[in-house]
Amino acid sequence: MINLEIPKKFKPLASQANQVATEVFRPISRKYDEAEHSYPKELDMLASLIDGMSEGSGSGAGAAGVRRESSNDGDGNRNGSNLSTVLGIVELCWGDVGLLLSMPRQGLGNSAIASVASEEQLERYGGRWAAMAITEPEAGSDSAAIRTTAKLDGDEYVLNGEKIFVTSGDRAELIVVWASLDPSKGRAAIKSFIVERDNPGLKLDRLEHKLGIRASDTANFTLQDCRVPKEALLGSSEVEDKQGFGGAMQTFDNTRPLVAAMAVGVTRAALERTGELLAEAGVEIDYAAPALCQPAAAARYLEMEADYEAARLQTLHAAWMADNGKPNSLQASMAKAKAGRTCVEVALGCVELCGAAGYGEDELLEKWARDAKILDIFEGTQQIQLLIVARQLLGKSSAELR
Numbered sequence: 360m361i362n363l364e365i366p367k368k369f370k371p372l373a374s375q376a377n378q379v380a381t382e383v384f385r386p387i388s389r390k391y392d393e394a395e396h397s398y399p400k401e402l403d404m405l406a407s408l409i410d411g412m413s414e415g416s417g418s419g420a421g422a423a424g425v426r427r428e429s430s431n432d433g434d435g436n437r438n439g440s441n442l443s444t445v446l447g448i449v450e451l452c453w454g455d456v457g458l459l460l461s462m463p464r465q466g467l468g469n470s471a472i473a474s475v476a477s478e479e480q481l482e483r484y485g486g487r488w489a490a491m492a493i494t495e496p497e498a499g500s501d502s503a504a505i506r507t508t509a510k511l512d513g514d515e516y517v518l519n520g521e522k523i524f525v526t527s528g529d530r531a532e533l534i535v536v537w538a539s540l541d542p543s544k545g546r547a548a549i550k551s552f553i554v555e556r557d558n559p560g561l562k563l564d565r566l567e568h569k570l571g572i573r574a575s576d577t578a579n580f581t582l583q584d585c586r587v588p589k590e591a592l593l594g595s596s597e598v599e600d601k602q603g604f605g606g607a608m609q610t611f612d613n614t615r616p617l618v619a620a621m622a623v624g625v626t627r628a629a630l631e632r633t634g635e636l637l638a639e640a641g642v643e644i645d646y647a648a649p650a651l652c653q654p655a656a657a658a659r660y661l662e663m664e665a666d667y668e669a670a671r672l673q674t675l676h677a678a679w680m681a682d683n684g685k686p687n688s689l690q691a692s693m694a695k696a697k698a699g700r701t702c703v704e705v706a707l708g709c710v711e712l713c714g715a716a717g718y719g720e721d722e723l724l725e726k727w728a729r730d731a732k733i734l735d736i737f738e739g740t741q742q743i744q745l746l747i748v749a750r751q752l753l754g755k756s757s758a759e760l761r
């Protein structure tokens with residue numbers, strides 16, 4: 360297998376994350392898959408450790424550390440918070456992706472705050488756990504179709520609407536809510552607002568029961584005359600500001616590689632365990648011989664491993680570009696599309712190769728196959744990523760190619 364070395368400065372971080380995955384995540388992986396909706400309290404201590412790792416290394420170990428670099432510092436090769444976060448996430452998701460998604464202070468809302476918040480907002484909201492609420496019953500892939508409104512009333516915005524499928528929505532302290540200042544003005548009027556979870560205008564409707572990532576809570580909310588201070592608006596309040604919606608969408612250029620990294624971690628977990636089970640069954644994988652000259656199981660394994668390597672390298676590349684201030688919309692979507700699809704195909708392929716052992720609950724392979732699918736859905740589905748890639752390659756706008 361190609362095994363490119365990771366930058367030396369990130370080795371301690373990756374190895375610490377791997378240790379956490381091995382010693383904390385894996386032993387409780389099945390427990391919280393079965394005990395859906397119970398909070399994995401073991402994570403509290405870990406979250407503090409990750410905070411310490413981020414402070415100590417000067418670069419983010421978690422989602423809260425992702426902040427786009429504005430320019431290259433001239434040496435042409437900066438390995439910063441995006442790459443370190445990706446490397447940490449890969450290791451932790453090799454342990455358990457549902458538990459990673461349940462880590463306090465590492466929500467996608469934290470990435471949004473880290474990416475676009477002003478210094479004052481960072482001071483006020485930084486270091487707190489933030490979920491992200493974009494999706495609504497009538498707005499999923501087409502996030503410009505959201506109907507939640509925000510009306511200015513004195514020094515406050517009043518939010519009204521419905522939000523569904525909010526990861527960590529029940530457990531987080533803050534929710535970054537997308538709402539429109541003026542629905543007649545389309546996407547330019549869509550802004551994000553930081554809402555305190557205990558705001559009386561934010562009502563939890565229900566928690567979802569899910570196929571996979573069952574350790575992670577997924578909440579549905581109603582916002583009813585939910586008042587937030589004017590300062591809770593992230594970014595500019597100008598509707599005419601062309602950067603508004605685009606700026607919010609740019610957050611995804613940072614977060615898509617993170618979700619791709621989750622997929623890379625789960626894929627590696629499935630491949631590694633399958634490799635061990637194949638070896639126990641006497642199937643040898645010969646890296647020096649062509650796949651066609653090997654047993655069918657070994658050839659299939661090699662094919663899946665090659666896909667995994669491609670997904671991993673694309674993910675690292677997209678994160679590295681963000682660290683170096685390079686526009687990476689195309690690469691971030693390519694990485695998310697490739698890693699999401701690879702994860703689903705490989706996790707199911709591993710179940711297939713391992714037969715009954717792959718399907719039974721004695722192994723985690725069946726769980727990984729269930730966990731995998733969401734990584735190809737949230738943060739933009741497979742189809743939406745391909746659409747973004749096609750638009751970029753063909754030079755078409757979202758109105759021209761939809």
Ligand SMILES: Cc1cc2nc3c(=O)[nH]c(=O)nc-3n(C[C@H](O)[C@H](O)[C@H](O)COP(=O)(O)OP(=O)(O)OC[C@H]3O[C@@H](n4cnc5c(N)ncnc54)[C@H](O)[C@@H]3O)c2cc1C
Binds near residue numbers: 494501
């Ligand atoms: C477990 C879980 C956690 C989630 N967490 C969050 C969260 O924290 N915050 C949040 O805001 N949202 C979250 N989501 C929502 C998620 O981002 C959406 O489910 C996703 O964006 C797809 O939207 P949708 O479900 O409405 O599907 P739709 O948009 O209705 O799409 C249905 C199908 O049609 C395809 N499709 C749609 N448009 C096109 C097109 N133009 N071309 C080709 N195919 C198309 C899609 O790819 C998909 O296969 C979560 C979802 C789940 C299941």
